[in-house]
Structures are given as structure tokens and as C-alpha cells.
Amino acid sequence: MAPSSSSSLNTRQLKWIALFAFASFLWKSFTQRAPFFLLPSIPALPTPHGCAVHHAAAVHACEDLATIPNSPLIVLSCDSSRRSYSHITGNLNASLPPGELFLYNPSLPSEPPRQLDVHTRDFRPLGISAVSTSPSSARLFIANQAAVHASVEVLDVDLSTAATTPVASLVHPRIASPNGIAALSPHGFYLTNDVASARRSAALVALELLLGVPGGDLVYVSFTPGSDAGTTVTRLARLAFANGLALDAATGRLWVASTLKGVYAYLFDAANPGTLLGGGAAFLRTPFLPDNLAFAGGELYVTGLAAPRLSAGFAASGDATPPPSIAAKLVAPLEKGAGKAAAALRGHDVSNTGLRREEWRWKTVFYDDGTLFGQVSGVAVDADGRFFGVGLFWDGVLVCDAVPVKGPMKVVEEEVKDEL
16 A cells, blocks of 8 residues: 555645646736836826827727838838727638828928838738838838738838838748847848737637737848849747847847846847857846837837736727826836935836836826827837837827926825925
8 A cells, every 4th residue: 555655645746846847837927027017097298288189080090100211201000990809819800901001200300101002901010110121211120920821021211202112022931920130131131929829719819819829920131132042040049928029229128028027138149140149148027018119319118008908999999098007118127236316216106116126117108198199109200300100009199399208207206295
């Protein structure tokens, strides 16, 4: 009987070990996630704010925008049919009208955006990036969640006439569910595939997101138009719900948003972009669910979902309560000897809600309760300091004379004064 008892004891031990291992995995997964449920209600942007929404009748549901180097122009990635499909759940419909790209000059905000020819009907644009190819032209890279197969569309655009020329439609097994994109050169770019189960199974997507499985990935794509060499896609990292991208070629930094967790920072060598440098990524947790990233004027900006339940409701129906907007920029770590005033201002910034002191790396630059602009998804700042943004389920382009938020949010100003 002793061997049987020993065997039974070992089986119980293995079960407990497996249970504790699984519990440890879940604990680590959830404690590294964005604590969005701790965020307070986001108030309306106080007036005067110097912001206005332009062209709401012409521009709808823009996921992202891209600045064009050495140009005042930006490109908007939009889709009027956005509420009619979801690539995440696999609800795709090739019969819908194609999405839209617009060329826009925010320094002349009243001038109407110019729509670009995308040269395809099956066009569901998400992330977009641009590189300059001459003083009067640029190359655009667009993540396309087309119904037939996902792709990256590459277009050349004449900035004076807005005429476009198709360069390539890149299809590859590792371009599976493209979302964020950051161009490094006319022939190479970084790309995120968001969720491993996307476009296939809503049930598997739900499980993947619940467990925080790193099913998404970061890849580097290189191609040569008109060459038999084809397209090369190199996987660089795996992430949970990989989303927006931003890069700084001058310093070799690449930032990637994981919507479940925060922002990862990698180092790369522009001479060998298919290989990441260093011993892994630095991780910056955010209090909201991060969406898109932008790098402008030497600073990193992030947008996100501050109220996911409202976002889901508004995605289903434009008559629902609009979700709030939140955008922040990355700032230097709070020094150990920082004074009480500096610590109070940093700690009470809504973009540091629920984070540990060492994680207080964010400063709010825009917020609104959805009265002016709901759920801003893509932002940028130009050389003159103008701030502009677009919204995934919003109409028009937000243009501000400057970054709207420079001090603490009104909702916490009194708390800051109390600590001082």
C-alpha cells in the first residue's frame, strides 16, 4: 500500500504545483496590466483651450494619422464604415465602401482635406506611416485589414497635386492582422500584428485577451518594388495585443504599445533594422489601455482608452454615451530627491493613476469627456507646437493652437494644493 500512497501524494503535489504556477502566471499578468479601472471620470477640457474640430461633415472615424517629414501636411487614415465591421472578431465584409485617406494641412485648418485614391476597393485602413521621398512627394504605408486577406498597402503621393501611384500591396503569412506601422525607409518598416486569433475566432480572441497571452507580435518588413526577391518579414518580439508604433531613427529607439499593458521601448540599428539591440525591452506601464503612439519634437505621445465600456458601447452605436479622450507624453523619471511639489504634481496627474511612484512617467497633454472630442486615437505635434488629433469613432480633425493641457487637470488641482 505504501507505493500507492506515495504515488497518490506525488499526484496531489503535482496538482498543487500546477495550480500555484497557473495562479502565479495570472497574478503576474494582471499586475503588469494597465489599471484603467482606477481612473477617475475624465472631465471636459476647460475653456479657453484654443481647440476646434474641423471638417466633421467630410472626415469620419479616423484610426490614425501620419506626419510627413519636412512638410506641414499630414495624412489621415479613416473609414466611414468602421462601425460595420471588426477585424478582431472576424466580422469582415468585402462589400462595404472602401476606407479613405486624406491629405490635410492643419496649419490651414479651414482648407478642406484632399481625398487620396487608394487604388483598391477592399480597403480597411488602420495604422499609417510616411517617409519623404523628395521635397514634393512621400511614400505612405498603410495597415489594411481587408476582408479577403490582410495586407500593407504602399502608395506614393504627390504632395502638390494629391495624385497617388500604387507601389505594392504586400501580403505575407506573417502580415496576419496588421495594426500599427512605423516606416524606417522607402523600402522597410516595422509592423505590429495585434492578436493571434484575430480575423478567425471571437471566442479565442476573448480567451487570449483575458489571459494576456502574448499572441501579437512585432515584425520588420523589407521589400523591393518590381523585384523577384519578394517581401521579407522578420519577427522581432511577441506582445499581448500589439498596437501602435513610433520610432526615432536618430537615437535608434522603437516604441510599441501593448493595449493590455503599456509601452515597450526597444533599441535598433538602422543599418541592421531586422535585429533588435540590447537585452530586451524597457517597459512603461500606462493607467489607460494604450492605443496609438507618436514621436514628435523629440517627445513620445500615447493615446488610449480611459473607459473601455463606453468605448465598446459607442463603437456599436453613435447614439451611446461618447467615451472620453486621453493623451499623454513621456517625461523623465521623478528624481529620488524631488521636492514635495514636484512629486504631488506628478503623482496627481491622471495619466499616472494607479501606477507605482517609479512608474510616474507620464504627463497629460489632452483630455476631454467627449463633449468636444471623444476617444482621440491618433495625435501629433508640429514644429510650431500645434496639437492635432483624430478619433476612431469620431468625426472631424481636432486642431489646437498649442498642446492644450500644461498643468494638472482641474479635477485634481485642489488635491495638489492640499498636499502643498
